[in-house]
Amino acid sequence: xxxxxxxxxxxxxxxxxxxxxxxxxxxxxxxxxxxxxxxxxxxxxxxxxxxxxxxxxxxxxxxxxxxxxxxxxxxxxxxxxxxxxxxxxxxxxxxxxxxxxxxxxxxxxxxxxxxxxxxxxxxxxxxxxxxxxxxxxxxxxxxxxxxxxxxxxxxxxxxxxxxxxxxxxxxxxxxxxxxxxxxxxxxxxxxxxxxxxxxxxxxxxxxxxxxxxxxxxxxxxxxxxxxxxxxxxxxxxxxxxxxxxxxxxxxxxxxxxxxxxxxxxxxxxxxxxxxxxxxxxxxxxxxxxxxxxxxxxxxxxxxxxxxxxxxxxxxxxxxxxxxxxxxxxxxxxxxxxxxxxxxxxxxxxxxxxxxxxxxxxxxxxxxxxxxxxxxxxxxxxxxxxxxxxxxxxxxxxxxxxxxxxxxxxxxxxxxxxxxxxxxxxxxxx
Numbered sequence: 001x002x003x004x005x006x007x008x009x010x011x012x013x014x015x016x017x018x019x020x021x022x023x024x025x026x027x028x029x030x031x032x033x034x035x036x037x038x039x040x041x042x043x044x045x046x047x048x049x050x051x052x053x054x055x056x057x058x059x060x061x062x063x064x065x066x067x068x069x070x071x072x073x074x075x076x077x078x079x080x081x082x083x084x085x086x087x088x089x090x091x092x093x094x095x096x097x098x099x100x101x102x103x104x105x106x107x108x109x110x111x112x113x114x115x116x117x118x119x120x121x122x123x124x125x126x127x128x129x130x131x132x133x134x135x136x137x138x139x140x141x142x143x144x145x146x147x148x149x150x151x152x153x154x155x156x157x158x159x160x161x162x163x164x165x166x167x168x169x170x171x172x173x174x175x176x177x178x179x180x181x182x183x184x185x186x187x188x189x190x191x192x193x194x195x196x197x198x199x200x201x202x203x204x205x206x207x208x209x210x211x212x213x214x215x216x217x218x219x220x221x222x223x224x225x226x227x228x229x230x231x232x233x234x235x236x237x238x239x240x241x242x243x244x245x246x247x248x249x250x251x252x253x254x255x256x257x258x259x260x261x262x263x264x265x266x267x268x269x270x271x272x273x274x275x276x277x278x279x280x281x282x283x284x285x286x287x288x289x290x291x292x293x294x295x296x297x298x299x300x301x302x303x304x305x306x307x308x309x310x311x312x313x314x315x316x317x318x319x320x321x322x323x324x325x326x327x328x329x330x331x332x333x334x335x336x337x338x339x340x341x342x343x344x345x346x347x348x349x350x351x352x353x354x355x356x357x358x359x360x361x362x363x364x365x366x367x368x369x370x371x372x373x374x375x376x377x378x379x380x381x382x383x384x385x386x387x388x389x390x391x392x393x394x395x396x397x398x399x400x401x402x403x404x405x406x407x408x409x410x411x412x413x414x415x416x417x418x419x420x421x422x423x424x425x426x427x428x429x
Contacts (some may be wrong), residue, residue, distance in 0.1 A: 018043075025153055030293025033074045034193045035157035036202040036240045039146040041086070042066045042221070043121065048134045050088050050122035051216025052152035053311065053400060056134040058310050060219040063267050066120055066229035068147040071202055072105070072154035073161075073340065075283045075296040077107050080338055081151045082111040082204065085143070086223045087123045089378025090114040093122060093321050094144055101148035107206070108300045111336050111347055112147070113244050113375035117224040118212040124378075125319030137320060161201075162292045164192045165343045167368045168284035172276045175209040177354065178251040180394050184208060184354050185361075188277070189370045190285040191343065192238065201239035204377070205281045206230065206370045208357065210253040213263075213270050219360030225254060228274025238282050239297025245373045247348065249381045250397045283393060288414030292417070294341030295425050301417050303410060304330040305348075305379070312380060331402070333377040335414055339424040342367040344416060349377035355398075356382060356407055363415055366424040382407050 011409045028232060042065045048056030066086040073080050082100075090112055099107035114123075123143075124134045170188040177183040185208050193202040211224035223230075226243050233241035307313050316323040316331070326333055333349035344366030351362075351373060361369040380400040384407040389398040 006009065006011065029309050030162070031075055032161055032163070032296070034072065034091040034161040034202065035154040035159060036069065036071045036193070036239060036242065037069050037150040037152045037153035038069050039158065040065050041068050041146055043136070043139055046221055046347050047121040047136055047139060047308050049119050049216045049221055050124070050126060051118035051212065051314065052088070054126055056122045056126065057216045058219060058363055064222045065222070066223055067148055068143065070147065070150040070350055071131060071155045071204060071238070071242050072151065072158060073160055073296060078296045078298055079109060079155070079306045080296065080298045081105050081110045081154070082242065082244070083110065083151065084244055085147065086117050087114045087120045088116055088118060088225065089374055090123055091321065091323070092377040093323055094140060095376055096143070097144040097150070098147050102139050102151050109236045109298045110151065111338070111372065111375055112373050115211055115223065115226045116245050116248065117222070117375055118210070118216050119214045119220055119222045119224055124315060125321045126315065127318045132317055132319060133318070135320060135414065146268050152389060160196045161193050162290050163294055163341060164288040164289035165286050165341055165368050166190050166285040170207060170277060170280040170284070172280065173255045174273055174277055174280070175235065175252055178253050178341045184213065184252040185357055188281055188284055189368055190281045191340070192285045193314055200237060202242065203238035203281065203285070204242045204244065205277065206244045206246055206372065207277060208248040208252050208354070208373065210251065211247055213254050213256045213267060213357040214267070218265065222270070224264060225270045225274035226276070228271045229278045232275045232278035233282065236278065236282055238278070240391050241278070242411065243417045244370070244375065246371045247352040247354050247373055249351035249353040249383070250394065252354060291341035295339065297339040297422050298336060299417070300334055300336045302332050303335055304332045304401045305332050305406055305409060306336050309380070309399060309401060311399055312402060327391040331379060333368060333379065335376065335417070337418055337421050339366070339422060342425050343370055344368070344424045345370040346418065347372045347375040348382065348410070350374060352382040352407070353384070353387065355385060356411065358410070360414070364418060368385055382410055384408060
């Protein structure tokens with residue numbers, strides 16, 4: 001692959017916009033503060049990787065590094081940590097372990113998402129037919145500790161900051177819906193954090209797409225396209241990247257199709273897509289106005305879901321992680337709403353289908369509405385009742401869904417909660 005093309009692709013408009021930003025952001029940033037920290041969590045001894053429900057697959061090599069990242073933001077008495085982990089999912093039981101090790105932020109204000117790479121160790125405790133699991137509990141414990149350390153470091157490094165927020169259509173061959181090609185959200189939402197001198201030091205990218213170019217069956221441990229995404233953001237002056245997935249269910253995936261229609265499942269393809277998404281994210285945010293002192297709000301509710309799926313009930317029962325159910329056999333997930341400047345963020349404890357994502361964004365109250373999928377929990381797909389078990393095409397995702405009413409319960413409760421929350425600011429301040 002000729003990677004020089006990426007360097008030549010920087011548009012003059014982006015350079016001009018960055019210069020304008022440096023001029024305007026030199027003004028004091030107010031009471032808003034932020035910082036970001038990263039930890040490498042690549043296992044010293046390579047572990048099997050998980051691409052979904054079922055036994056993990058053996059690994060022969062690694063490409064790139066797995067990381068956990070923590071972006072901490074603060075204004076006044078409100079402090080929030082937005083965290084991303086390079087795993088298929090990061091269940092609530094692990095989130096609980098991380099929060100217990102952090103003293104600088106209220107536990108309910110720590111949001112932990114997964115990039116959803118299909119080439120990392122199992123965080124669920126999936127079992128094989130004999131009931132055995134390849135999950136390494138000691139390794140997962142070390143990941144939780146490292147993420148807690150990253151959050152604490154970011155708290156200690158908090159500095160005056162301002163932000164830019166933007167939403168735009170990501171152009172180019174990045175994602176498509178494997179079940180229905182155009183049924184996905186091409187919008188990319190970006191928050192860029194700048195220091196008091198106007199230099200970006202963190203760029204958050206919120207985009208719905210499965211990082212499964214490499215997958216679990218090639219014997220490779222890697223962060224998939226998210227690793228190159230981070231490399232490109234840093235190379236282009238965007239600081240440290242942090243990726244939060246979106247409504248990627250059924251099946252919004254990386255568009256790595258070649259001219260013959262077959263998937264190109266190589267690291268070079270991870271680089272192509274990761275670089276392209278990074279370039280598009282930086283293009284989208286380049287000319288955005290600056291929030292010099294964005295207001296910050298963080299609220300949370302707990303939603304309980306019944307488990308109708310025999311498959312998920314079996315995973316919960318057999319997993320060594322110790323999943324907790326209430327007296328009615330329901331699983332509980334924390335859901336957050338965060339307002340930052342003109343943006344509103346809603347967390348989703350799984351993989352919501354794109355139609356749910358579009359509907360939620362339409363009903364939210366921000367000028368820019370972010371959906372953090374696979375955040376605070378990761379219990380399978382989230383479908384509406386009219387989609388659940390309705391099509392042959394949806395047979396798999398219906399089986400990997402808690403139940404027929406999962407989407408209905410989630411939509412009803414989060415929209416009621418959102419309407420009770422303060423509305424985000426509509427202009428820069």
